Amino acid sequence: MQPWLWRRPPGDYGERLRDALVHLGPVFVKFGQLISTRKDLFPDEITNPLQALQDRVPPVDGVDAKSALAEIFGQPVEALFAEFDTTPLASASVAQVHAAKLPNGEAVVIKWLRPGIERIVALDVALMKSVSQFLHRRLPKIRRFRLPEVVADYRRTILDELDLRREAANQAQLHRNFADSEDLYIPKVYWDYCHRRAMVSERIYGLGVGDIEKLRAAGVNMQRLAEKGVSVFFTQVFRDNFFHADMHPGNIFVDATHPDNPKYIG
Incomplete structure (x- = not known):
């Protein structure tokens, strides 16, 4: 029996749809991610459960993750990183992300493609x-x-998307484009650790852009944040002709260190 066939309350169709998309595979999860961002077209009963597809897809086990990364890098994780957290920070349809530290103590995140x-x-x-x-x-x-x-x-x-060197190159380009920006920060890439199936970048801490309650609790100036969002988007499109094309809430965070002058993290 598949999860979405189990008898559930009538109002549970959003969760059944989410479970079905996860079972069908990554391409269908991507479709669910798109639906989750379109609250203008779909009711909350659909979009809210699908938001979990942005970064909370059932993850690969931590031990299996270490084995997969050892195969990708050609050596044990312990030989490359001083610390490695087996619990993923995020897990999406194609890849998942783990926190780690380099031998010099720098905090990083490792994004790697799911096996197979x-x-x-x-x-x-x-x-x-x-x-x-x-x-x-x-x-x-x-x-x-x-x-x-x-x-x-x-x-x-x-x-x-199945070649993370492309994503690393795009991230590095955005990092250069917004190097002096007060509106957006793009984490730097550590090229020595980048492969087709894995990439390593600087770890930055922030609040999820979709977590409105936490943003308000932190005192973030929401109007200023919205204005900066518009400015960042138009700068990418009209100044640089190079823009972030996967801006769902699972990929965008907010640095609330200075609540009256918040900064996006991409």
Whole structure:
């Protein structure tokens, strides 16, 4: 029996949808992440449970995580890091994140791809391709949506995510673009520890941008924060022509050290 088939209260459909998407795999979890950000289109009963898909997907066990990282780096985790927390900071559809410390004591985060994720994504995308082609052939009314082209474009995007060197390069570019900014800080990348399946970057502490209650409790000037959000986005688009394209709340934090002048962390 699958979790979403168990008998549950009528109002529990958001949680059943979340469980179903997790079971279906990473491509479908990504779809759930998108829905979770669209409170303008979907009710809270749907979006609230799906918010867990942003950074609280069931994680890989800590011992298995160390084994996987040892395989990626070619040596034991203990040989590379002075400390390694087996409990993940976040766990998403494609990767999960662990806190660690370098031998010099610097606090870092390690992002690494889940074991076997490439094969799982390939199977998911192949399924989406077949379904989109079937619908395109059988339902003339939806041909204007060009579903096969949408899936082909998504395939390119998701495959790019499976090479963390690309993400590291993009993060390093954003770090340079906002090096002198008072509105946004992008953690630096430690290139000596970056591979196709893992990347290491500076650990920065902040409050989740979607955790409104904690932001208000910290005295954050919400109007100023909103103004800075608009400024950061337009600066990326119009000044740099290089922007963060995955800005769901699981990826954006707020430095509330100076509540009247908050700063985003990307």
